[in-house]
Amino acid sequence: MSQPAAIYLSGVSKRYGDTLAVDDVSLSVAHGEVFGFLGPNGAGKSTLVKMILGLTHPTAGEIEVLGQPVGSLAARAEVGYLPETFRFHDWLTASELLHFHARLARVSADVRSQRARELLELVGLKDRANDRISTFSKGMMQRVGLAQALVGEPRLVILDEPTSALDPIGRRDVRDRIRELGEHGVTVFLNSHLLSEVEQVCDRVAIIDHGSIVAEGKLDELLNAQEIELRAGQGAEAAAREILGEGGVRQVNGRLRVRVANDDEIAGLIRRMVETGVPVYDVRQIGDSLEDLFVRVAERGDV
């Protein structure tokens, strides 16, 4: 890739006293990618996000954002950020907040008003443009926060738990916005513990636990390592062990479960079993959703 990564982290650590919040994280997010960053609460997600934004200083390691050293004004001019807390100066109106951030983001004066109007419409707050944020519900604050993140037409958008205060419809709207951003070539770094959200919009994910990245890759690759449940005749278990090795074969509630890497392995397994005279009556995929992956990672510390 000739173009430098949108986000590049190399050996990044953050220590608070005796606690290692982020431990030697290396990560690269390509331009235009919608990247999901997952992890249980307290895993170090927000600390890492704040380091990417230059809000928190790493103890060790190197960070580049849009090809610039982290924290440089040039890089920050092209980044939009929705903080996890989505707390804004609530004495401002929604429109004033967007104008202020547009000025900070160096949006030229002649387009600020139009931009603010469009974004408020986009997040469904057109009718509340001139109301103070102090009168907003949490969900509305989060939505105006999303508009704020987009006001500078950023090339990189960092969203820290962007739907935590939204109802299901609001969540779907935000997912749609994220997809649109991705379609327009904007890089999105989505920090979330909502697996379905990440599953639905992200090209690639990383899972962080106890400050370290424990899994990273394209979603379908990570999810393809799956289990199938077989109902088969005598000798099935022995045949499966012979074909796939000892590791991925086990009995659950009297049924045979086999871990396979991909669909080709499933087909191969069934063919070989039939060839060796073991009848196969039923094959069921144990849906390895991201949630299963996540739980497995969080429980065992590996995939």
Added chain:
Amino acid sequence: MSAHLIAFFTLREALRRRVVLAAALLTLGYLVLYGVGVWFGYRDLQETQGGPPGLTEGVVSLMLVGGLWSLNFIASVLAVFLSVGALSGEVDQGTLHAIAARPVRRSEIVLGKFVGFTLMLAVFIGVSASLMILIVAVITGEIVGGSWAGPFLMLLAAMLLIGLALAGSSRLSALPNGVIVFTLYATALIGGVIEQIGDVLESAVMFNIGVFSSVLVPTRAMWDMASAQLATGGFAGELSAGPFGASNPPSGWMLLIAFLHLALTLGFALRAFERRDF
């Protein structure tokens, strides 16, 4: 540069949150009370027969200096309250996160807030001191108040407190910072009194304690210099000594120390806030 945006934002916040309105209303009430006091005081003074020449002018001057002393106190409290949670408080609340992630230097945030608070205090001191001088002039027919250096020194005292509070706020949350800043402010006040007593008793130790407190926090010294500028007339010097001013106003060196103090506290605030983790 975005420091002016932050300064403007700080001013707007004070206006919108009705900080300015509250301060204006209270000051107006105080000025009315003060005017009534001056009116009665001046009437009694005119009924006093005899007395040394220049007594009237001296007492009027003292009344003004006393009034400005309380304005100076209000300005100091306002300066501390406005700025004591300006950095840490906003980081803790999370309201500064989205702003600090913008192409804005941390130093611009600190300086913008400093300028915003300073402008607020400048307007407060300028307007309220002018009104007070006007009240005294209308009631007594005497135009006292001396030079503009007086109100400027009052503003400088407020700026010292803003600098100190911002330096603390770069690291500490509002409550411990407020306790520390007010304690230092009180130390300077009490140090001034000790210095005066030491002067009268010719106690070098007490005098030096006072001077030391003024170097530590030169707010009281700024007021002493201001009151020397504000007091006019033959008796003013002697009459102003006591609660409202020093019998020996600080030398010009104190001004240099004050500016150094401001540079140090602001420098610390800039440096510490630059390194601060959100």
